[in-house]
Amino acid sequence: MRGKILRKAAVRCLTGVFVIAAATAVAPTQVASAHEAGDFSCSSGALCLWIDAHYTGGRYSFFGTNSSIHAWDIADEDSASRNNGTSGLRARVWQHVNYGGDNTVCLTMGARLAHHFAAGDQASSNDWSSSCG
Numbered sequence: 161m162r163g164k165i166l167r168k169a170a171v172r173c174l175t176g177v178f179v180i181a182a183a184t185a186v187a188p189t190q191v192a193s194a195h196e197a198g199d200f201s202c203s204s205g206a207l208c209l210w211i212d213a214h215y216t217g218g219r220y221s222f223f224g225t226n227s228s229i230h231a232w233d234i235a236d237e238d239s240a241s242r243n244n245g246t247s248g249l250r251a252r253v254w255q256h257v258n259y260g261g262d263n264t265v266c267l268t269m270g271a272r273l274a275h276h277f278a279a280g281d282q283a284s285s286n287d288w289s290s291s292c293g
């Protein structure tokens with residue numbers, strides 16, 4: 161239910177951006193502050209990670225736990241994320257393989273993060289848990 165509401169809001173947001181940009185050329189910073197850019201589509205049940213901020217640069221979908229994600233280009237390159245899991249658990253991204261180092265990103269079910277900032281570009285493994293850390 162919540163996902164559907166968010167998707168509808170995103171469509172409205174993107175449509176609004178187009179109309180505003182075409183009609184009045186409002187400063188892009190105003191638009192960016194009010195809306196998330198990018199397509200945060202993510203398969204049901206997955207943790208999705210994107211190479212670049214605002215859900216761009218390539219999406220990688222992870223189901224279940226992975227002691228290493230270094231087989232994929234997203235390793236140490238994550239800059240946006242979404243927990244589209246259905247288990248109710250938090251999706252955790254770890255700095256090192258085998259769930260080591262810092263838990264750099266931790267998202268409650270349904271949550272997404274458009275920019276990892278300093279926590280980004282470190283993903284090496286992922287798991288699911290009822291708590292962060």
Ligand SMILES: [Ca+2]
Nearest residue numbers: 211237238239
């Ligand atoms: Ca990145």
